[in-house]
Amino acid sequence: MNGDTDGSARDGAANGAARGPADGGPGLRERKRRRTHAAISDAAIALFLEHGFQQVPVARVAEAAEVSKRTLFAYFPTKEDLVLHRIADHETEIARTVRARPPGTAPLAAVRAHFLRGLGERDAITGLSDHPQVRRLYRMILDTPSLVAGMERFKASAERALAEALRETADTPETTARFAAAQIVAVHWALAQDNAERLAYGETADARYAGAVTDAEHAFALLANGLGDLPRGG
Amino acid sequence: MNGDTDGSARDGAANGAARGPADGGPGLRERKRRRTHAAISDAAIALFLEHGFQQVPVARVAEAAEVSKRTLFAYFPTKEDLVLHRIADHETEIARTVRARPPGTAPLAAVRAHFLRGLGERDAITGLSDHPQVRRLYRMILDTPSLVAGMERFKASAERALAEALRETADTPETTARFAAAQIVAVHWALAQDNAERLAYGETADARYAGAVTDAEHAFALLANGLGDLPRGG
DNA sequence: GGATATTTCTGCACCGGGTGTATGTTTGCA
DNA sequence: TGCAAACATACACCCGGTGCAGAAATATCC
Numbered sequence: 397m398n399g400d401t402d403g404s405a406r407d408g409a410a411n412g413a414a415r416g417p418a419d420g421g422p423g424l425r426e427r428k429r430r431r432t433h434a435a436i437s438d439a440a441i442a443l444f445l446e447h448g449f450q451q452v453p454v455a456r457v458a459e460a461a462e463v464s465k466r467t468l469f470a471y472f473p474t475k476e477d478l479v480l481h482r483i484a485d486h487e488t489e490i491a492r493t494v495r496a497r498p499p500g501t502a503p504l505a506a507v508r509a510h511f512l513r514g515l516g517e518r519d520a521i522t523g524l525s526d527h528p529q530v531r532r533l534y535r536m537i538l539d540t541p542s543l544v545a546g547m548e549r550f551k552a553s554a555e556r557a558l559a560e561a562l563r564e565t566a567d568t569p570e571t572t573a574r575f576a577a578a579q580i581v582a583v584h585w586a587l588a589q590d591n592a593e594r595l596a597y598g599e600t601a602d603a604r605y606a607g608a609v610t611d612a613e614h615a616f617a618l619l620a621n622g623l624g625d626l627p628r629g630g
Numbered sequence: 631m632n633g634d635t636d637g638s639a640r641d642g643a644a645n646g647a648a649r650g651p652a653d654g655g656p657g658l659r660e661r662k663r664r665r666t667h668a669a670i671s672d673a674a675i676a677l678f679l680e681h682g683f684q685q686v687p688v689a690r691v692a693e694a695a696e697v698s699k700r701t702l703f704a705y706f707p708t709k710e711d712l713v714l715h716r717i718a719d720h721e722t723e724i725a726r727t728v729r730a731r732p733p734g735t736a737p738l739a740a741v742r743a744h745f746l747r748g749l750g751e752r753d754a755i756t757g758l759s760d761h762p763q764v765r766r767l768y769r770m771i772l773d774t775p776s777l778v779a780g781m782e783r784f785k786a787s788a789e790r791a792l793a794e795a796l797r798e799t800a801d802t803p804e805t806t807a808r809f810a811a812a813q814i815v816a817v818h819w820a821l822a823q824d825n826a827e828r829l830a831y832g833e834t835a836d837a838r839y840a841g842a843v844t845d846a847e848h849a850f851a852l853l854a855n856g857l858g859d860l861p862r863g864g
Numbered sequence: 865g866g867a868t869a870t871t872t873c874t875g876c877a878c879c880g881g882g883t884g885t886a887t888g889t890t891t892g893c894a
Numbered sequence: 895t896g897c898a899a900a901c902a903t904a905c906a907c908c909c910g911g912t913g914c915a916g917a918a919a920t921a922t923c924c
Binding site for chain 2: 900901902904
């Protein structure tokens with residue numbers, strides 16, 4: 397949960413790997429950068445979890461991290477990113493799953509298997525992690541419109557990445573790739589959100605697990621077999 | 631395009647239909663409200679189209695509409711709503727289509743037919759309207775992140791509405807309804823966005839029409855028959 | 865071990881969106 | 895005609911975010 401694999405927003409020289417002085421490993425500058433980045437992020441999360449996202453002005457976060465407001469915004473482009481940068485790594489996860497699937501596997505089957513395995517491992521991306529930190533994070537995000545909006549950006553970006561993966565590895569026409577990606581991401585997201593919502597308010601991961609699996613299998617079956625036989629009604 | 635069927639944001643008494651004095655039609659108060667609402671909206675659109683959304687501060691819109699900034703925000707909760715309120719009516723359109731479908735029709739078939747008809751009529755909701763105003767509006771929205779984000783909110787709300795319609799009229803279990811709704815809305819949206827994007831930059835509606843129909847049929851076929859037979863690759 | 869170029873941090877002033885409040889001004893209604 | 899409710903306004907304010915100029919730190923060269 398402290399997956400600060402960020403390497404973020406510096407605009408200076410295009411330094412491929414930011415090595416240190418005379419190339420003897422990460423230099424002092426870089427180490428300080430990382431510490432500052434982490435300090436700001438940690439202060440932010442702690443304050444937000446305690447008082448609520450909207451209630452804490454960025455100025456107070458900067459103060460807690462012993463950094464100027466100006467510096468804070470040099471590390472994180474927006475207030476929302478103080479929270480969401482921790483999730484950013486996962487935005488291409490579905491696409492990567494499709495790319496890494498064993499030969500002869502259908503893309504959808506790969507995503508399905510990955511999701512089900514994630515449920516078993518209580519991977520945060522499935523919405524089924526009930527580590528207290530993660531749970532409070534789910535809740536905070538779900539309760540904060542601007543954070544939800546931020547998540548939607550990830551969704552869009554996951555969609556693009558998946559479409560590209562489908563085009564390249566499944567030799568799918570562009571339109572097919574786009575529509576399929578839209579469907580898959582939408583459903584994946586709905587599943588995770590549903591789980592997260594339930595865990596955010598009390599339900600335990602173990603208690604939810606069976607239902608989560610059922611729902612996931614159901615949803616992926618719909619994706620695979622189509623909506624053609626929905627009841628007609630009337 | 632001036633579809634101000636808004637009836638918007640007043641917080642006072644819960645007046646069902648806001649009739650006028652002694653019920654002789656809309657009173658002076660209500661008429662003034664509507665005029666002010668329209669004046670603000672029109673001034674906003676005009677200024678935004680001319681100078682760009684980000685470039686025009688709300689204060690200038692208020693000034694142009696001869697209204698105080700405070701009043702502007704009494705009519706429109708956010709700057710984005712100055713643009714998006716014109717589209718808000720359509721957020722339940724898919725759900726309404728499903729509800730109004732002839733007995734014995736599959737929900738998906740109804741949505742499909744509705745969309746194809748929309749294409750033929752160059753309905754703005756399909757992204758295939760090339761009235762110059764609409765075209766510039768598409769472009770402005772697509773070029774403005776905060777407006778795109780605002781559209782995502784509509785998408786979410788369209789999804790909820792559709793899920794409910796499916797549950798109620800197709801007697802679908804809640805989970806099925808949610809997943810199906812997510813898929814349908816995602817694809818519907820992708821289709822419209824694709825059209826709008828092309829028209830925003832030059833392509834004419836007539837030139838795009840055939841392709842739009844092909845894409846739509848293809849996408850709805852995917853929805854109906856499932857993603858099970860995507861190429862496996864490898 | 866400096867002297868220097870470069871990056872980073874900081875304070876400060878500023879912009880723009882949005883809100884609370886107190887005080888008019890209009891309108892509805894009796 | 896007079897009163898209550900709704901509405902508009904000005905003003906001061908908060909907060910997120912940016913531009914800028916200068917100070918502090920770090921890397922580099924000698």
